[in-house]
Amino acid sequence: MIDIHTHILPGVDNGAPTMEHSMKMAAKAVKEGMTTLVAAPYHNNGSYNNYKNNILIQVGELNRQLEERDIPLTVVSGQVTRIYGDMLEGIHNNEILPINEHSSYVLIELPHDHVPHYISNLLFSLQVEGYRPILVHPERNQQIVEQPNLLYSLVRKGAFTQVAAGSLLGGNGKKAKKLSYQLIEANLVHLIALESHNPQGFTIKEAYRQLRKKYGQSMVYYLSENAAYAVEGQVLATEPPQRVKKKKILGLF
Numbered sequence: 001m002i003d004i005h006t007h008i009l010p011g012v013d014n015g016a017p018t019m020e021h022s023m024k025m026a027a028k029a030v031k032e033g034m035t036t037l038v039a040a041p042y043h044n045n046g047s048y049n050n051y052k053n054n055i056l057i058q059v060g061e062l063n064r065q066l067e068e069r070d071i072p073l074t075v076v077s078g079q080v081t082r083i084y085g086d087m088l089e090g091i092h093n094n095e096i097l098p099i100n101e102h103s104s105y106v107l108i109e110l111p112h113d114h115v116p117h118y119i120s121n122l123l124f125s126l127q128v129e130g131y132r133p134i135l136v137h138p139e140r141n142q143q144i145v146e147q148p149n150l151l152y153s154l155v156r157k158g159a160f161t162q163v164a165a166g167s168l169l170g171g172n173g174k175k176a177k178k179l180s181y182q183l184i185e186a187n188l189v190h191l192i193a194l195e196s197h198n199p200q201g202f203t204i205k206e207a208y209r210q211l212r213k214k215y216g217q218s219m220v221y222y223l224s225e226n227a228a229y230a231v232e233g234q235v236l237a238t239e240p241p242q243r244v245k246k247k248k249i250l251g252l253f
Helices: 019-031 052-068 087-092 119-128 142-146 149-156 174-185 204-215 217-232
Strands: 002-006 036-039 074-077 080-082 105-109 132-136 160-164 191-193
Touching: 002 019, 002 191, 002 217, 019 052, 036 052, 052 074, 087 119, 119 132, 119 149, 142 149, 142 174, 149 160, 160 174, 174 204, 191 204, 191 217, 204 217
Parallel strands: 002 036, 036 074, 080 105, 105 132, 132 160, 160 191
Antiparallel strands: none
């Protein structure tokens, strides 16, 4: 299995504080059946800045440590960038790092409380330049919680999305859990990831188990294959996006 969003790099954000913690995360990942993790530290989020070249150096050292300790896991480079208007300039300035460096998939984080007004123009500009945006944990964005069809509009315009495994399991609250399943049912989710910061907590197996129980093995295959496609730089599998349906209460909307 592959996880496209982890905070396994030591000492760069609020993930693993030391290399020893990184090794514990790696060992836990292997135990869970992981073969590849994307190290995706935060960038430009107001607390942390992690630039492309620094991440590449740190990922190289992490893989060296894994090999030295005989931990059968590969870590590839990535970065979760908080969306900003000049993001394309950041790419041109060699600051922003796609998944696995050359895949063209960029992980983008929205602010907690709103969707920026310029997002449609930015997503269009990124795609014109050959980049494919993946919006991470949109189910935790307050405006999308209240207006989920904002995400429908963005997916129609070419964005992909990644929901947190923890949200599917209730770890990010009832609203995030409910919305996550609504988004899946509307074909608005293309990937799931642990977004792991430490060796404890949920496992991706738990999330896949719930998805299998609710939607069948085909959903597990769809999402897990997309993780591999993202790392390999291949085109993600998609289904036609649909609007999120309002749930009826006592026969009324």
